Amino acid sequence: MSTMEDEWLWGWDPTPGIVSVWAEPDGRAFIWRRLPDTGALVREDVRFRPWLLLASLEDLAHLGGRLRPERDGPAPHRVTYEELEGPGALRFLVRADDGRALSTAVLQGASRRLGRTQNHLRDLPAEAVLVMPPEEQYLIASGRTYFRGLGFDALHRLQFDLETTGLDPDRDRIFLVALRAPDGHTEVLEIQGKDGDDDVEADLLQRLVDRIRALDPDVIENHNLHGFDLPFLARRAQRLGVPLALGRAGAPGLRQRPSARGASLGDTGNASPGARGAPGTREAPGQEGAWRSPDRQRRSRYTVPGRELIDTMDAVMRHDFSARDLPGHGLKAVARHFGLAGPDRELITGARVHQVFRTDPERVRRYACDDVKEAAGLAHLLGGAAFALARMAPRRYERLADAGPATGVLDPLLVRAYLRAGAALPAHEPGDGTSHSGAALHLFATGVARRVVKADVASLYPSLMRQYRIGPKRDRLGALLALVERLVDQRLAAKSRARAAPPGSPERHTNEALSAAMKIVVNSAYGYLGAVGLTRFSDVHAANEVTRRGREVLGLLCRELAARGVTLLEADTDGVYFAVPEGWGEPDERRVVAEVGALLPSRVQLEFEGRYAAMLSHEPKNYALQPYEGPLVLRGVAFRSSRAEPFGEDFLRRALRCLLAGDIPGVREAYVASVTALRRREIPTRDVTARVRLTKPSAQYLATRARRRELPYEAVLASGRTRWEIGERVRVYRATGGRAGLLPDPEAAEGEPESAVGASTSASARAACDPRDYDVDYYARLLRETFAARLARALAPEDFIAVFDDPEQPSLFAPSLAHARPILTIVQEPQQAEIAVPAETSPSVQGAGSPTGL
Incomplete structure (x- = not known):
């Protein structure tokens, strides 16, 4: 009952x-x-x-x-x-x-x-x-919700991917579309006739519409579906006069809904004229558009009746927000990371797909089919959380896929709870001026430690809310705490069912997804409390009481661990890293975690999460871990940043593997190899680029350009463009003579490794795509002053100087590195760890060190 x-x-x-x-x-x-x-x-x-x-x-x-x-x-x-x-x-x-x-x-x-x-x-x-x-x-x-009685695999899912002659829908065209049907069969639709002819492209789009309607999927998916495929398709259909009858009801055309992430959409386009949404919240008739002025910042997503449009990019970003383990967010990078890409996966540089199609169309067909297969695999692997959320929250499935867990999930749940109980809802209120105290965060040691253990505090803040009945003052029904209670209990039950189910079975997948979804919502409850003015039941005083209790628990945890002979490295609300004495084995490590966990409040669970051969502790929440078996694990923007130049991150990975193995001469070899490759221009130009987001409208930048020039915008201007889209991401680099250079974004173009370009590309074509005109001296300095500097805390000062000495100008008195070893420095004792530190602790970890000014 x-x-x-x-x-x-x-x-x-x-x-x-x-x-x-x-x-x-x-x-x-x-x-x-x-x-x-x-x-x-x-x-x-x-x-x-x-x-x-x-x-x-x-x-x-x-x-x-x-x-x-x-x-x-x-x-x-x-x-x-x-x-x-x-x-x-x-x-x-x-x-x-x-x-x-x-x-x-x-x-x-x-x-x-x-x-x-x-x-x-x-x-x-x-x-x-x-x-x-x-x-x-x-x-x-x-009181209805989606998917009652259905498993994830019961949905009829279709993936489609466009291949286009370029990225501008006002100028470029669609020449091929790959589809993966709900039964897993892949097929390709392509132009039939003269390339570049309007009627030929219009025929392709009409066949695409007809095929989707015939397959009749419940869900349409792709990677960057809302950022590229749907906006491009809508614009081309509008220009060619093809009705996009992709829905199951109503007039042909895509509708719009506002979204934080999506395409910048205009005031006209291939859309149904009917208004969408709650009165006064959706576009008025005639305003559901496609492409829009680059300087306007509103973003939207498309939607259609009867089908849910799911962008797997949302699941990737949600995963990386918590795991921080992805090499990028592009489909091919993520597919390789998760093992979804087969050994024979066809790869073509995005900018060359149309060119290759003219000479080797079968290769492009394989490439496009691989794309939709990987998108389907990614949806299955990471999409279960949104599916499970739709079983709970009263929102469309597609909206939950890109919703934030606080306002996007908890708010609808709480509104439903209050209306079900016949209770009046509080309005959003500003705070009373009380500041939100920071979470507990302690850095005890920097440098390299060995025999490292991670003890995880499972959902500390929600657990403390439950333990001490801390909820928002204005939530007179206690609905938020009740939801957290139910979610925690039912999450544990879902985890138990998942463990009991056979690996790879639908039952296991469904319960793992349910557990992951519940964790997302549970962990957002504290953030919901502290979001003053943004959430309906925000309560900074309750949030501060949670953080106070959290600091108490973390302090107790650290002191008790230290008393048992371990060396503390870092501690925050997610758990504690510590190094154990030589001679300890895994049973000793687990025993210590269990002993300390027994001293914590009953609802706060301390779990043994993992053990590692070595760890570089750089700054709070910025570290590198070397497991006893498996690849290097990097955390924090000091080691992983979307802005970082790939050549620098590649050096860091090689150097870190040597450093954590105690091989200091190997770190030197990695540095010398990188500097030498730079000076010989053996490093591709794209590997010295920084991926940056354009935040200033073109008119604003041009108005202030005479006073201050910035590399990203100068690079765009140097490429011949005078306008750009706010939020657009570009790959820029510093060229010789202080010039700004621009390259196509590999994440946008989904390019392949350098070695995969193939012999069919002429030397002149390769030179045009890869000019290798970067400023060598600048990037050599960047390598030492930005990337190598992240290893400084692991080396004695004299060893750091010797390791990163200029290979072409070696010191006559450089010390031998044969006996050099990594160091570990204690910076704080457990007894001193009583003051909360904001998560944003040091300016030096806020970015990758890439320049933005000229």
């Missing part, structure tokens, strides 16, 4: 198999379901009553007799209201048969009250109104 708290977490309507929900502001809802027993697809068309939450009925008073209590029942053209219980500001739940009419009524009243026209509900204060998209209104009111 379900409890009220279970209904808050899972909803209460048991309808199984929902794979997509689409609702319109006029009260129509369309639900597509896969019947769990047969897999057949059915569609339900239902009516629901759109609703808003208001702080007052003042803006509806002008309706007179058409505004009636909910107990009187609905009637045509009537707006009903229900006053919710409790002290919350948003206490009037108002409903109508048509959400647009309801929105119009509120805006008319607000305009009269304020003496100026109000065009959108989003323009009214957040403390006065709460409006949600139609699907969320429907799901919250009905």
Whole structure:
């Protein structure tokens, strides 16, 4: 028998198999379901009553007799209201048969009250109104959620990938599309006729639409789907007059929804003219667009009725935010990292795909099919968390895939909980000026340690919230704590079921995904508390009490570990790294962790997470680990940064392997080899580039250029472009003579290793793609002053000088490195570790040291 708290977490309507929900502001809802027993697809068309939450009925008073209590029942053209219980500001739940009419009524009243026209509900204060998209209104009111009774593999998923002649949809074209059908079969659609002809490309797009409709997937996926494929497809379809009838209902065309990450979309495009979303929150008719002015910052994603559009980039970024173990976010880099790329994986530089297609089309077909296979593998490997979240939160699956766990998951859950309980909701409130105290973070030693153990504090802050019943003051139902309680308990049950299931089985995958999703939400609860003004139940005082308790626990943990003879290295809310004495084995390490864990509060669990042969402790949360078996593990922006030049990171990996093995002469050899390769220009130009994000509009930069020049923008200008898109990422480098250079972004183009270019490319073509005109002296200095400097804490000063001495100008009195060894320096004793330090501790770890000025 379900409890009220279970209904808050899972909803209460048991309808199984929902794979997509689409609702319109006029009260129509369309639900597509896969019947769990047969897999057949059915569609339900239902009516629901759109609703808003208001702080007052003042803006509806002008309706007179058409505004009636909910107990009187609905009637045509009537707006009903229900006053919710409790002290919350948003206490009037108002409903109508048509959400647009309801929105119009509120805006008319607000305009009269304020003496100026109000065009959108989003323009009214957040403390006065709460409006949600139609699907969320429907799901919250009905108690339904996605995917009840379905496993991840029960969904019909299709992946498609475009191959284009370039990256500009106003100039370039689509010449090939690879698809992977729900049954795993791959196929290729390509132009049939003269390359560059409008009718030929239009025919390809129409065949793509027809094929997707014939395969009828529940989900459409690709890597960077919302950043490239859909915006490019929409723009080309608009220019060619091809209706994109990709949905299961409604007029042809893609719709828009706002999103933090996606394409910069314009005011016209291949989109259905119908408005989408809650009244006043989605685009007005005629504004669902495609490409937009580069200087405008609003971003959007596309959506269609009846299908969920999933970008695997979201799952990759969510994984890397916590694991910090990916070499990049591009499909090929991630596929290689996870072992999804086969040994015969076809590779072609992105900029050369169209050129290769003209001479060797079969090679491009293999390349494109490999792309969709890897996208499917990535979706299966990392996409389970979003799938599991959709079983809980009353939002569309595709929105949960790119949602933040606080406002994107917890907020809808809490709104549903309060409305289910008939309770008034508090409005967002600013803080009272109390600052948010930093989390506990201690660096005890720097340099190289051996025989290292990681003891993990499992979900410390949520555990402390549970242990000491710390929740937001304005959450009078205790809903946040109740959700955390249920999630923690049910996560443990899901982990147990996953362990019991056979490896690789659907049961194991489903339960692992459920556990991962619950962990995401549980760990966001503390952040939700501390996000003053951003979340409905934020409470800085409660958040500070959690951090205070956390500092107490971490202090106790560190002191007790030190008392048992270990050397502390680093400690924070995720756990503690420490080195054990020589002669200890794994049983001794586990015994110490168990002994100390028994001293902690009952709901705080200390777990033995791993053991390593050596660790370089550089700065807080910046370290390198060498497992007893397996590849090097790097953490923190000092060792992994999207801005860092690849040649420097490659040097660091080679040098770190030697350093952690105690081979100081090997570190010297790695440095000399890198400097020599630079001076001989053996390093490809792209390996000295920094990947940077353009944040200034072109007009703004050009207006200030005379006073200060910046490398990224100068590089773009030098390439012949005078306009760029805010948020665009470019690969830039410092060329000879102080010039700025620009290369195509390998992550955007999904290029292959240098050795894979192939003999078919002429020397002149290779030179055009790789000029190797970089400033050698500058990059040699960067190697020593930025990358090599990250090893300084592991070497005695005289050894550091000797290791990184200029190979062409060696010192006459350089000491021998034959007997040099890494060092470890104690910088703080456990008894001193009582002051919280903000996570952003040192300016030197905030970036990779790459220049941005000229």
